[in-house]
Amino acid sequence: MRERLFDLGLWLLLSVPVLLRSDPNDGGSRLQVALGVVVLGGCVAVSRRWPLLALAATVAASLPASLELFTPSYSPALVAFGYLAGRRQEHTRAALWLFGAVAVAGLALTWLTRTSLGQWFTLLLALALAVVAPWLIGRYVRQYDRLVRSGWELADRMEREQAAVADRERLRERSRIAGDMHDSLGHDLALIAIRAGALEVSPELGPDQQRAAGELRRAAADATARLRDIIGVLREDDSAAPTSPPGETVEELTARARASGLAVTLAPTPVPTLPGMAGLALHRVVQEGLTNAARHAPGAAVSVTVDQDPTSARVRVVSGPGTGGIDSGGADSGGGTGLVGLDERVRLAGGTLDHRATDDGGFALTAVLPRNPPAPLPAAPTSARELDRARREVRRGLARAIWIPLALLAALGLLMAGVALWTQARSYLEPADYDRIRVGQSLAEIDEEAEDWPDRPLDGPPRGAPAEPPGMDACRYYRATMLAAVPVYRLCFADGHLADKAEVP
Secondary structure (H helix, E strand, O other): OHHHHHHHHHHHHHHHHHHHOOOOOOOOOHHHHHHHHHHHHHHHHHOOOOHHHHHHHHHHHHOOOOOOOOOOOOHHHHHHHHHHHHHHOOOOHHHHHHHHHHHHHHHHHHHHOOOOHHHHHHHHHHHHHHHHHHHHHHHHHHHHHHHHHHHHHHHHHHHHHHHHHHHHHHHHHHHHHHHHHHHHHHHHHHHHHHHHHHHHOOOOOOHHHHHHHHHHHHHHHHHHHHHHHHHHHHOOOOOOOOOOOOOOOHHHHHHHHHHOOOOEEEEOOOOOOOOHHHHHHHHHHHHHHHHHHHHHOOOOOEEEEEEEOOOEEEEEEEEOOOOOOOOOOOOOOOOOOHHHHHHHHHHHOOOEEEEEEOOOOOEEEEEEEEOOOOOOOOOOOHHHHHHHHHHHHHHHHHHHHHHHHHHHHHHHHHHHHHHHHHHHHHOEOOHHHHHHOOOOOEHHHHHHHOOOOOOOOOOOOOOOOOOOOOOOOEEEEEEOOOOOOOOEEEEEEEOOEEEEEEEEO
């Protein structure tokens, strides 16, 4: 409803100059006035969907009234529809084609009506001021509104993203805590199962104690499975590992496993320490290898070797064959996530992980970790990328809004300068030719004697020129210099012969 009221008010406002008929050349008859009002009504009706069509129709209504494109009846409509075209049109190429077509049409009409090129220059000036300038203002307002709207949308999106990031980080932190709990408790439960298994077969215990130890071993295995199921739900595929290594050293880890009955050898000792994520990954590789050996190869010997050079450290956990065989799921037997998670943790530390079966039926877990891993580059938030893209687009739009008019004005200035020089050259009389002609010669003799006679004289004498001699049929004025307006040469003819020649200051 508001848009309809606006269009109705715009139509009434633009129709007032046509109805007033302030210029006799504009709407000299009632029919022309009625047609003008109807055309403006149609332009307002289509200006929202086809703004350039409304502008072209207004220009078409203005050109027949005046080749200079400036009429009191339609000039307000040109300004209004030029602004609306810039405000509502998405792309600029069609508008530029329209402006060029108007300039070419004005030049063609000037040539067909054999009028002065000065009228065409006036048309170009009116086109620039009454059409192009409002169009550029409309483009600027459009770009500004778009920037403001994009800014509010991006601000709202960034606020929502910040809240989502905070929630996601809380969930990831809980997932990391759950993952570490699973890794540490799973390792401890595996060691408990080893001790219970040793007690189950101990000859020093009676049948009841051995049966109780077996129940304890099975309960530890079931607890490990339940822990895997519960904690596995909380794990995220892209969850990052904690950035600080655990307090337990590799020596303490292997000593605890050895005390639980696992045959573990560690070389060399002490184990070299690695900073940050690499230290955590080293501890996890050893823990995963020991857990796999405890669960799937009970009674097998396990060797842990840590070698280092100035740039990296290589940890290798090798277990011999046991009664169970090693599962690729590692500590998450059957789930397939233990070694997958370990591989992700090693990758985040900048290293590589390899696991394979040995020739004797055992299992080898090898990791290469850099001593100084490269710091990961944080990914730019989506909102930041969107904001940067919107800024670049707005900058391009503003650049077009600035450089397009400057280019048009420069082209118009060069064109006007070229046409002015060409026009002046056509009326320029060489001083040597002026000195060569004599009073009494006919025009044909003068034309034959002059080497480069001008194509056409000036339109009239310059301002402030002295009166022409009496009794002359006609006087012609030619430029004495190419660039200056004065002085000029005056040639007056009587009965077809040169009767007077003078240099008019």
